[in-house]
Every structure is written in structure tokens, then in C-alpha cells.
Amino acid sequence: MRAWNLAGHPFPNDDEGTYLAQAWAVRTGLGLSHYTYWYDHPPLGWMQLGALSWLPELMAPERTALVQGRMAMLPVAAVTSVLLYLVARRLGAGVVAAAAVVGLNAVSPLAIALQRQVYLDSFAVMWFLASLALALSPKRNLWAHCACGVSFAVAVLSKETIAVLLPALVWALWQGSDRRTRGFSLAAFTAGAAVLLGYPLYSLLKGELFPGGCHSALVGALVWQIGSRGGSGSVFQPGTVANTLVMQWLRADPVLVIGGIVAGFAALALRGVRPLGTAVAFLVLVVCRPGGYLPKMYAVQVVPFLALALVIVVERAVRAGRARYGVQGPVRRTVAAVAVALMAAVLAFGRWPQFREVQRADLNAGYRAAGEWLNGPAVPDKRRARLVTDDVLWLDAVRAGFTPGAGVIWHYKLDKDPAIVASMPHGWRDIDFVLVTPTMREAQAELPTLKALLRHGEPVGDFAYGQIQALRVTGRSAEGASTAPSVARPLLPCLREADDIWPYE
Known part of the structure; x- marks a missing residue:
């Protein structure tokens, strides 16, 4: 799904070119990229992109840098799918439901378009899902919780906006740890997450932590991002950048966006999946905050959690109905098959025009x-x-x-x-x-x-x-x-x- 027509759709975003240039500069050392003004994003995202970009250049040297960069994102999408399955299982989903999460994320026109593009958010989501899987590890080992902290730090150093999901991760760690050793688990997580301190330490050693003189500064960049950057307007006001962007997401995949948000808030009331509901709630609150900046690629972080919430909550509802009405044996299997067929029909009907555009349109000739x-x-x-x-x-x-x-x-x-x-x-x-x-x-x-x-x-x-x-x-x-x-x-x-x-x- 991701590889087919990645050269033709979607239309390039300027940030893709920026990230590719920074990855080229890191990997080759032949010069600086064109975007060298300040502490933009932490560097680990384009370092990972640089590490992956040599293979497409070797396999398809005649392709443009944009297409080669999108090819480099395919392994990231594959690993993300595996981690989605693992997280779904550790949140209590059955084998079929976990596979449905992967399938829903795989065929969503919104997910296909955004996860094809060269965005640092894809690396951040991959590492955050890894940290979530480690937090929910059934063995409850301290090393897993320390690795959870390291993985979360790598996610933030790939794209700092993923840090908004920290409350959901801490809740998952609380849920996935033994009550007798919970303090040690939190300490191990904190020790692992201390990797994050390397970034401000780097800027401090370079004399670039605080603004002043003729140099860029980490604190200055953070102040600009948080307080000085122009906002996208209210998502509830027609005509604003935020409203237009959300409408684009809804047109691309209304079933996943609306159904996932409703399911995410419903998950807050269900035992065992409240960390997932917390993740969806915080992601939605960021979109709805008044006057904030909402980038186009933000949906990359949201879509996998909407898929998880929608499928897991539907599965919980089916289980509850089955237990209440005592459906057993062949009848249960028939009902399940009919439910799956109906859901597939609804998804296909609501997505076919968008899916066809994603797989056939050539916007980049x-x-x-x-x-x-x-x-x-x-x-x-x-x-x-x-x-x-x-x-x-x-x-x-x-x-x-x-x-x-x-x-x-x-x-x-x-x-x-x-x-x-x-x-x-x-x-x-x-x-x-x-x-x-x-x-x-x-x-x-x-x-x-x-x-x-x-x-x-x-x-x-x-x-x-x-x-x-x-x-x-x-x-x-x-x-x-x-x-x-x-x-x-x-x-x-x-x-x-x-x-x-x-x-x-």
C-alpha cells in the first residue's frame, strides 16, 4: 500500500525537502543543508533518515531525492505495523483484532498519504510504540522499563512533539509494573529517559543553550516555538488553517478519524486500555487548543492510536454483547463473520474514492x-x-x-x-x-x-x-x-x- 504510487502521491511538502537535505548533510559531510538557522528539531530524526537513505540511492539512483526519501520510509512503516500488532496484543486485543489494527492503519487513505511522506513524526511514532510495548511487557522486568525510558527519549529526540504522550506512557508503565516494585520501575524508566539530557548538554557545551551574540540557541528556539510562532487559529472556526487542515483529514478518512476519536474517549472508561484513551485524549486536546500551531504532519502521530482505539473498543463491545446474550459455538462465529463483513463494507464504501486517488493520482510529474x-x-x-x-x-x-x-x-x-x-x-x-x-x-x-x-x-x-x-x-x-x-x-x-x-x- 505504501510503496504503490509513492512517486505520484501525495504532493510534496516543503518539510520533506528540508529533512532530506539535513539527512544528506549528516550522512555525507559534503556541506550544510539549506535550513541551518537554529535548533529546529532534535537531530536524531534526520540521523535515522540519513542511515536509511543510502539504500534507495543504491537501488534506484535515477529517482529524485524525494522519491528516494519516501522509499527510505517504507521500513519505518513496516516496523510500525509490527509494533502496532504487539501493542494491541499487550492491551488485551485478540489475534484477529490486533491484525485488524494493522490492516486499518495499512489501508487508511489518510495514513497511506502521510506515512509515505518524509516526516520525522514517523520515526517518533515508531519509537513511542516501542516504548509502549516495553511498558506493557507481561514479564515486568526492570530492564524493559529502563529500555522503555530510552525508547521514549529516542522518540522525543526524533520529533519533540511526541512528548505530549508522556502521561499515557507513564500510565501504561504504572499499569504494566508490579505493585511491589513499581517504584523501581519508575526509577528505571527515569534513568533511561535521562538520555534526553544529552541534547541540552550538547548545546551548553557549544555555548548555544541561551540566546545572545551571533549564534543560535536552544532556549531561544523553544521560546519561539511555544510563545512567538504564529498560530493556526481555532479548529472550530471555518476558514482558519487549523479548521481547513482538520477538514482535509476528515475528507481523507472520516471513518477512522471520527470513529477513532469517539472510541478513544470511550477507552478512558474501560479497564486495561485507559492509557490508550489517555493518548487519544491528549492528541485531540493539542488539535483543539485555541491559537496553537497545527502542522500538517501532526496526523502522522494521531492515526495509529485512532486505529488502536477503534478496533479495541469495538472488540470489547462485541465481547460484552457475546457474554451478555450467551452467544456460543457456530452462532458466535457467524455473528462475528457478519460483523467483520459489515465493518469492512462500511470502511470500503467510505474510503474508496480517496483510496483510488492515493493509489492512482500523479501529482508530482x-x-x-x-x-x-x-x-x-x-x-x-x-x-x-x-x-x-x-x-x-x-x-x-x-x-x-x-x-x-x-x-x-x-x-x-x-x-x-x-x-x-x-x-x-x-x-x-x-x-x-x-x-x-x-x-x-x-x-x-x-x-x-x-x-x-x-x-x-x-x-x-x-x-x-x-x-x-x-x-x-x-x-x-x-x-x-x-x-x-x-x-x-x-x-x-x-x-x-x-x-x-x-x-x-
């Missing part, structure tokens, strides 16, 4: 054609040429021979990054080519240098009926000097030598 253009002869001296493009195509340009840094430039940096501004004394005239994507067209209103480039660009390539265009910048011989944008100007004193950014005359 322009990106594939642009990748071929980058590797072609259209730009004779790529090492010295200067190209502007978006996150998704940045790594393809680097692999095609363009110089990382100020050779291939992420479009956002043209007016925001003082190092790039310093390397462009003549402004837009210092750029040779622009590879224009839909993201860049939307951003030009806020980026005057990008807007000038699009105005002075001569089309030399058109891909997927104008989805992406290659432009050669004209009028570059005209005199004119650049003035640093107001956003970048205060940071210019932090630069020592622009030659470190662009060494060519």
Missing part, C-alpha cells in the same frame, strides 16, 4: 521532469552557476552538481538570510537560473528579490503544463547595487567573510 532538467546539459557550468529553487528540489540540484550554500539557494533565503544577501552585492542580478515551483509563486509577495527574479526570468523549460518552470535571468548586465532587506540587515555584522558563502568571482 513536474518535480520528476524538473529533476531531469537539473541533471541535463541546460546549465553548462553547474559548479559556478547560481540557482534559486524550493526545499524539495534543493537536494536534487546539489546532487546534479550545483554548489550547496550560495550556489543553489533556497528561495526563502534571498531576502531573509544575511549570508546570502552579502553574497549578492547586485541583488537579483547575481542569480543565473530560477526553478519556479507552486510554493515559490505563493511566496513571492513577501520576498521582493524573488518577485524581481520571476519578473526578469526568461522561460527555458516548462514541466507538467506549467506546474514548474525553469527561468534564465535576463537583464543581468544592468548596473545596480543591492540593499540588504530590513529583516537581514541587523545580522550582517555577524558575518566575517562572504567568501565563505560564495567563493567564486
Whole structure:
């Protein structure tokens, strides 16, 4: 399900390009990625992505960086499926119900689309499910509870937003530990989770824990993420980013989203599965909080727990009905078969149009054609040429021979990054080519240098009926000097030598 049509659907997200570039930088050491401003996410996510990305490059070298990155996510999806089955069993589900959890997550159009994409959330969910399985280990060994803490730390160091599920994990640990040794179990978990301290310790040793001077800072990034970042609006107010995003999730898979949320809150009343209900409740509360930031990939963390809740609560209801009415033998098996058939029919009817789109639509033909253009002869001296493009195509340009840094430039940096501004004394005239994507067209209103480039660009390539265009910048011989944008100007004193950014005359 995940592998079929991963090159065609879904449409690329900018974050996929960012994570791939950071994984490339970690794995190869050939240069910095384009997104190097601050303590963005903890580094373990793209370190894992870098460790997996060599195999798709070896197996399918002709593919774009985006497709290779999505191929690297397939093993993560496979391990996540195994862990879903294990967690379901340890929460008391039967073999059939546990397999149904895996199947529900596997065929959900929402899960297929999001888990195909290169998101750090997929690594975080995988490690959190591992920690949940260890917390619920039937042997109740202290080593398992220590490993549970380590696994949780790895999950948070992969994507920090998974930390919202800590209360659910502690409840599971409380439930899965022996009353006589519960204190030791919690201590073992805490000792394992202390791995998390390595991240702030790293920033402290680098002198980058607190803001100040000309360096990024971990605390500064956290303050911005929590208090200064623009919110997505209320999920209950039509037209806001949050409301639009949730509506997209509902259209993709209404059965799983609505049924899973209802089942998750119902699980809070059922003995043995309250940790699961707690997880769903906290995940939903994050979505509903007013004024908070809600990223598109957040559903990656939510979907597996909705699948767990929906199937396990339905199984509990079937068991209760069977016990109450004394259904036995062949009648019980017939009722179970009819119930399974009805559920499958409801799921199939509600999902077929979305499932067909996910498996057949080709939304990325322009990106594939642009990748071929980058590797072609259209730009004779790529090492010295200067190209502007978006996150998704940045790594393809680097692999095609363009110089990382100020050779291939992420479009956002043209007016925001003082190092790039310093390397462009003549402004837009210092750029040779622009590879224009839909993201860049939307951003030009806020980026005057990008807007000038699009105005002075001569089309030399058109891909997927104008989805992406290659432009050669004209009028570059005209005199004119650049003035640093107001956003970048205060940071210019932090630069020592622009030659470190662009060494060519």
C-alpha cells in the first residue's frame, strides 16, 4: 500500500525537502543543508533518515531525492505495523483484532498519504510504540522499563512533539509494573529517559543553550516555538488553517478519524486500555487548543492510536454483547463473520474514492521532469552557476552538481538570510537560473528579490503544463547595487567573510 504510487502521491511538502537535505548533510559531510538557522528539531530524526537513505540511492539512483526519501520510509512503516500488532496484543486485543489494527492503519487513505511522506513524526511514532510495548511487557522486568525510558527519549529526540504522550506512557508503565516494585520501575524508566539530557548538554557545551551574540540557541528556539510562532487559529472556526487542515483529514478518512476519536474517549472508561484513551485524549486536546500551531504532519502521530482505539473498543463491545446474550459455538462465529463483513463494507464504501486517488493520482510529474532538467546539459557550468529553487528540489540540484550554500539557494533565503544577501552585492542580478515551483509563486509577495527574479526570468523549460518552470535571468548586465532587506540587515555584522558563502568571482 505504501510503496504503490509513492512517486505520484501525495504532493510534496516543503518539510520533506528540508529533512532530506539535513539527512544528506549528516550522512555525507559534503556541506550544510539549506535550513541551518537554529535548533529546529532534535537531530536524531534526520540521523535515522540519513542511515536509511543510502539504500534507495543504491537501488534506484535515477529517482529524485524525494522519491528516494519516501522509499527510505517504507521500513519505518513496516516496523510500525509490527509494533502496532504487539501493542494491541499487550492491551488485551485478540489475534484477529490486533491484525485488524494493522490492516486499518495499512489501508487508511489518510495514513497511506502521510506515512509515505518524509516526516520525522514517523520515526517518533515508531519509537513511542516501542516504548509502549516495553511498558506493557507481561514479564515486568526492570530492564524493559529502563529500555522503555530510552525508547521514549529516542522518540522525543526524533520529533519533540511526541512528548505530549508522556502521561499515557507513564500510565501504561504504572499499569504494566508490579505493585511491589513499581517504584523501581519508575526509577528505571527515569534513568533511561535521562538520555534526553544529552541534547541540552550538547548545546551548553557549544555555548548555544541561551540566546545572545551571533549564534543560535536552544532556549531561544523553544521560546519561539511555544510563545512567538504564529498560530493556526481555532479548529472550530471555518476558514482558519487549523479548521481547513482538520477538514482535509476528515475528507481523507472520516471513518477512522471520527470513529477513532469517539472510541478513544470511550477507552478512558474501560479497564486495561485507559492509557490508550489517555493518548487519544491528549492528541485531540493539542488539535483543539485555541491559537496553537497545527502542522500538517501532526496526523502522522494521531492515526495509529485512532486505529488502536477503534478496533479495541469495538472488540470489547462485541465481547460484552457475546457474554451478555450467551452467544456460543457456530452462532458466535457467524455473528462475528457478519460483523467483520459489515465493518469492512462500511470502511470500503467510505474510503474508496480517496483510496483510488492515493493509489492512482500523479501529482508530482513536474518535480520528476524538473529533476531531469537539473541533471541535463541546460546549465553548462553547474559548479559556478547560481540557482534559486524550493526545499524539495534543493537536494536534487546539489546532487546534479550545483554548489550547496550560495550556489543553489533556497528561495526563502534571498531576502531573509544575511549570508546570502552579502553574497549578492547586485541583488537579483547575481542569480543565473530560477526553478519556479507552486510554493515559490505563493511566496513571492513577501520576498521582493524573488518577485524581481520571476519578473526578469526568461522561460527555458516548462514541466507538467506549467506546474514548474525553469527561468534564465535576463537583464543581468544592468548596473545596480543591492540593499540588504530590513529583516537581514541587523545580522550582517555577524558575518566575517562572504567568501565563505560564495567563493567564486
